[in-house]
Amino acid sequence: MSKTRNWREALGLPALEYSVPEHANTFWYSLGGITLTCFVVSFVTGAILSQFYNPTPAVAHASVNYIANTPWLRLIRSLHHWSANIGFLLLMAHMVRVMFTGAFRPPRIATYLVGLLLLAAVFALFFTGTVIKWDQEGYEAMAHFFAVNKLLGPLGAVFMEDFTLSTSMLARIYAMHISVFPILLLALIVFHLVYVKYFGISPKPYQSDEDYQASLTKGAKFTQHLKLLLIFGSLLIVVLFVLAILFPPGLLEKPKPGIEVTKPPWVFWILYPIESLVGIPGILLGSVILIIGFVSIPVLGLIMSNEKNLFRVVNIIVIVGLITWFAMLIITYLLPTMQHLK
Numbered sequence: 001m002s003k004t005r006n007w008r009e010a011l012g013l014p015a016l017e018y019s020v021p022e023h024a025n026t027f028w029y030s031l032g033g034i035t036l037t038c039f040v041v042s043f044v045t046g047a048i049l050s051q052f053y054n055p056t057p058a059v060a061h062a063s064v065n066y067i068a069n070t071p072w073l074r075l076i077r078s079l080h081h082w083s084a085n086i087g088f089l090l091l092m093a094h095m096v097r098v099m100f101t102g103a104f105r106p107p108r109i110a111t112y113l114v115g116l117l118l119l120a121a122v123f124a125l126f127f128t129g130t131v132i133k134w135d136q137e138g139y140e141a142m143a144h145f146f147a148v149n150k151l152l153g154p155l156g157a158v159f160m161e162d163f164t165l166s167t168s169m170l171a172r173i174y175a176m177h178i179s180v181f182p183i184l185l186l187a188l189i190v191f192h193l194v195y196v197k198y199f200g201i202s203p204k205p206y207q208s209d210e211d212y213q214a215s216l217t218k219g220a221k222f223t224q225h226l227k228l229l230l231i232f233g234s235l236l237i238v239v240l241f242v243l244a245i246l247f248p249p250g251l252l253e254k255p256k257p258g259i260e261v262t263k264p265p266w267v268f269w270i271l272y273p274i275e276s277l278v279g280i281p282g283i284l285l286g287s288v289i290l291i292i293g294f295v296s297i298p299v300l301g302l303i304m305s306n307e308k309n310l311f312r313v314v315n316i317i318v319i320v321g322l323i324t325w326f327a328m329l330i331i332t333y334l335l336p337t338m339q340h341l342k
Contacts, residue, residue, distance in 0.1 A: 021215040024201045031094035037233035038087030045080035055174035060134035061254045078244035099318045103202035105301040111195040121185045128177035137262040139255030147280045269332035
């Protein structure tokens with residue numbers, strides 16, 4: 001037996017040489033793996049930035065300003081910013097592909113639900129990342145956080161400023177951003193990958209079990225699929241570097257309490273029109289609507305036996321959801337900054 005073979009077996013690489021269907025080796029079925037590239041870049045750049053950030057409220061903004069004005073750190077921060085933004089877009093595109101192709105159906109419901117939790121963790125990381133900039137946008141994000149938790153009563157008490165006097169809320173949110181949510185995200189990624197390996201990559205819409213099994217015999221091994229992911233991931237890293245160099249993220253002034261002059265990051269723009277209409281409760285209302293929309297998809301997969309009707313209903317839900325999302329983005333862009341905090 002060759003030394004190469006010994007090393008391959010020692011690293012467990014033969015375990016990756018399982019069959020995948022023909023359609024898996026396409027861009028649309030590679031979106032999940034490409035998204036993982038953004039997560040890796042975010043983890044690495046975040047670990048570097050954590051060495052230069054100070055979560056003390058009095059100097060937090062100054063530490064971010066130092067990062068933003070030090071050339072190599074500015075590039076790292078810009079890569080962190082763009083990997084987070086592009087990663088969110090790719091994750092949403094992956095979710096849409098999953099819905100359109102029926103990858104939420106049994107027996108892959110658990111895979112879908114873990115993916116949904118991944119999306120929630122990304123939302124949480126986006127929010128905490130906004131706060132720890134500790135500029136005006138970050139300060140107002142935290143103020144909204146307090147307002148929402150106040151509405152939740154005892155459930156939100158643990159996330160209020162006066163929960164503990166031993167440390168600031170900014171430091172606690174920073175701890176969530178660099179430890180709690182990344183650990184949660186990593187655990188969910190592992191579970192998601194295990195489920196994908198166990199249940200296999202989902203068949204195409206309307207594909208019979210016999211045709212799916214036949215595609216497994218015609219398709220490549222996962223190791224070849226992995227090579228495709230590495231190619232797409234490498235191209236993505238080039239794109240991230242170009243964006244990071246050409247469009248570095250800005251930093252607003254130090255926070256001024258008592259005013260509301262910014263809008264949330266674009267990721268949360270879907271909630272802004274609702275908040276502008278009904279106030280702070282609109283954030284909770286919009287979040288509940290989003291959760292119901294996402295969770296309803298696998299529920300429909302369980303209760304609807306007719307595949308054509310299932311795809312028809314789910315496609316309508318997804319299309320309406322996408323139109324609503326884009327409409328909310330446009331409305332938020334056009335809306336003036338409004339006062340929601342009292």
